[in-house]
Amino acid sequence: MTSESRSAPDWEGFLRALIETLDEHMSSEERAVLLRAVGQRIAARSHIPPEPTLAGLEARMNERLAGPRWGSVSIALDADGPALVLTHAAPPRLSAGQGGSDWIAPVLEGLHTGWIGTQPGAAPEIGARLVSADEHRMVIRYGA
Structure with missing residues (x-):
């Protein structure tokens, strides 16, 4: 087996083609609904057991993000309401x-x-929504 065949595959060409195809066939909201479902499917496949603290949850999330090199996340309580603010650094x-x-x-x-x-006390009807983004980080709010 050559070193080239053992290296990780380069998925950028595939992802670019997939995103362009979705753009051609779906409205931006339809695409967002589909991609959110993909994210939820990934979460289900890399389940995080109940964590009693935000620090523990943050640590488990970062463990899951490290494998595919999807950046890191920090979690804080939102001072403006009953919500969490997730700062996702170095997103894919x-x-x-x-x-x-x-x-x-x-x-x-x-x-x-x-x-x-899936954490204790979470309400299933609440979701995460993007608040802001730049090339280095995304701020996502989870709450009502």
Whole structure:
């Protein structure tokens, strides 16, 4: 087996084609709904057991994010209401100038909704929504 065949596959071409195809066949809201569902499916496949503290939950989430190199997240209580603020640093992205955050934001919304929504005391009707984003971080609010 050559070193080339043992290396991780490069998924960028596939992801770019997939996102472009979704853009051609779906409205932006339809695409966002689909990508949130993908994020929730990923969360279900990498389940986080009940964590009694936010620090513990944050640590488990970061363990899950480290494997595929999807950045890291910090969790804080929202001072403006009953919600959590998740700051997701170094989110996955395609090459510079290609697609920005518009494809990964709903995936991360679904992922964080899935992970937090299975924790003790979480209400299933609450979800995570993007508040702001730049090339280095996304701020996501989980709450009513």
